[in-house]
Amino acid sequence: MFKKITSNLLFRVFVAIILGIVFGLYLPESVNRVFNTFNHFFSEFLGFAIPLIILGLIMPAIGDLGKGAGKLLVITAAIAYGSTLFSGFSTYFVASGIFPSFIDPQAATTVEETSRELLPYFSISIPPVLDVMSALVLAFLIGLGLAPLGESNLKNVASDFQKIIMMLIEKVIIPLLPLYILSIFSAIAFKGQVASVLGVFVKIIGVIFVMHILLMLIQYLIAGAIAKKNSIKALLNMAPAYFTALGTQSSAATIPVTLKQAELNGVSPKVANFVIPLGATIHLAGSTMKIVACAVALMLMQGMDFNFGMFAGFVMMLGIAMVAAPGVPGGAIMAAIGILQSMLGFDAEAQALMIALYIAMDSFGTAANITGDGAIALIVDKIVKKGNF
Template sequence: MLKKITSNLLFKVFIAIILGILIGLYLPESVNRLFNTFKAVFSQFLGFAIPLIILGLIMPAIADLGKGAGKLLVITAAIAYGSTLFSGFSTYFVASGFFPSFIEAQTVQNVGEGVEKLSPFFSITILPVLDVMSALVLAFVIGLGLATQGESSLKKVANDFQKIIMLVIEKVIIPLLPLYILGIFSAIAYNGQVESVLSVFLKIIGIIFIMHFLLMLVQFIIAGAITKQNPLKALLNMAPAYLTALGTQSSAATIPVTLQQVQKNGVSPKVANFVVPLCATIHLAGSTMKIVACAVALMLMQGLDFNFTMFAGFVMMLGIAMVAAPGVPGGAIMAAVGILQTMLGFNAEAQALMIALYIAMDSFGTAANITGDGAIALIVNKIVNKDEVSA
């Protein structure tokens, strides 16, 4: 049990934040510069890896969605994307309207400036092989092209590349993220900004926790209205899947329980066996909610200007990027880092704070994702049964 807790990514990030604060407050500048050196090197590697992550995840994900594309796939994908867009846009309006009441501009005096006061002992430059936007466009072009073909040599190359990128994420980036976050928080603490940052963090986490439950309630009210079922009963039937996801932090690992509970809500085995595994990959409304809310909060903290037009493009692109999110804890934020950088202008320090905030709520976002899958399954089941009756 103890080993399971200590190996949990959320636990590691929590410890990293605490240690980073203590190091920044109480240890000498030389120690803080050491951690800032690691942060600087890892930041360069992350910048190099992000375009490769986009290529390795999005390209085969789009190609696989086109495989055997039929009516059921189109219906499910359209509803899942619509749910993700609803989550993103509703979160933006709530966050942009409510967050300014407790987040003051310059809460973090430009995160980047504060960190730069602690110069690293040395730095290296790792240039990415292509920029993020070029990687996105290339991933779409090749992915859509592969979706129109059957099995091909290039598709096998794309799948092999995906496996390599997954290994990089699971064996290098995710294990080193806590140390990276430690470096960020030691710099924040060293420069006297930790109290304001943590107070905002705690408020954001509390608000997003409430918003997750409201999102799930709305999803099942809509599903209940379409299927003429009691939405609260259907939502409560998904409780075992929700609790399982809290423990596993993985939509994929929760699939067996999700299947069982979806069928208890009256979804046919045929529809459930198709929709649940697919939605575990492409429906991340809860994760989208976290990313959008945290992005608005961090932009407010740094006094950066933003507007609806900027976030509209970001949310629509985020919905597509979430399709490629790997099924590991923290995987969704790794798939989103590239568009945070290109569309919202997040620098390395802001990205690290974003990752820390996201992982702090990872279990709840995953649980909201798979609970929403149950609502989508109900709607798809109704549409399929209606078409079969009319046929």
């Protein structure tokens, strides 16, 4: 039991934040400079890895959507993307309306002006092999080209490259994230910024949790109206899947429970067996909500300018990037880091804060994702019963 708890990414991130604060407040500058040196190195490594992650995840993900492509696939993908867009845009309007009431951009500037400087002992530059936007365009171009193909040498290469990138994420980046976050928070604490950052974090998490509940309620009100089902009953029937996802932090691991509960809502086994596994891969409305809300919050905290036009493009691109999110805790934010950098201008520190804030709510986002899959299954099942499938 203890080993299971300590291996949980959320637990390790929580411990890293606490230790980072303690180290920054009470350890000498020489020790904190060691952590800051690691911070700079890992930031450079992430900058190098992000274009490769984009290529390795998005390219085969788009290519694989062509397998057995038919009406059911197109309909399910369109509904999932529409749900993701609704989540992203509604979150932007709510976050940009509520967050300024408790996030003061001037406070960040004031703290920055009065903070102590913490320098690394040395830094190593690791230039990426190509920039983020080039990687995105190349991934889309090759992925779309692979989609109509059957087995091919290039498709096998893309699949092998995907496995390498997955190993990079699972064996290197994810295990080192807690240490990276520790180094970020030790620097924040050393500079005297920790109280303002943590205070805002708690408020953001509370708001996003309420927004997740509202998102699921809206999804089931729409699905219930289309499928002629009792929306509240259908949502409550998905509770076992929701709480399973809270514990596992994995949409894939929750698929058996999600299937059972979807069928309990009257979805035919044929539709459920298709929609639920596909939804676990391509429908991440809950994760999108977290990323958009956290992005707005961090841009407010750092006094960065933003507008609806900027976020419109970001949300539409994010919906596509979520298709490529690997099924590991924190996988969605790793798939999104590239567009956070290229479209919203997030630097290394903002990316690290984004990762910490996202992982703090990872279970709730995953639970919202799979619960939403049940709503999509209801809609697709009604369409199938009316159409010629």
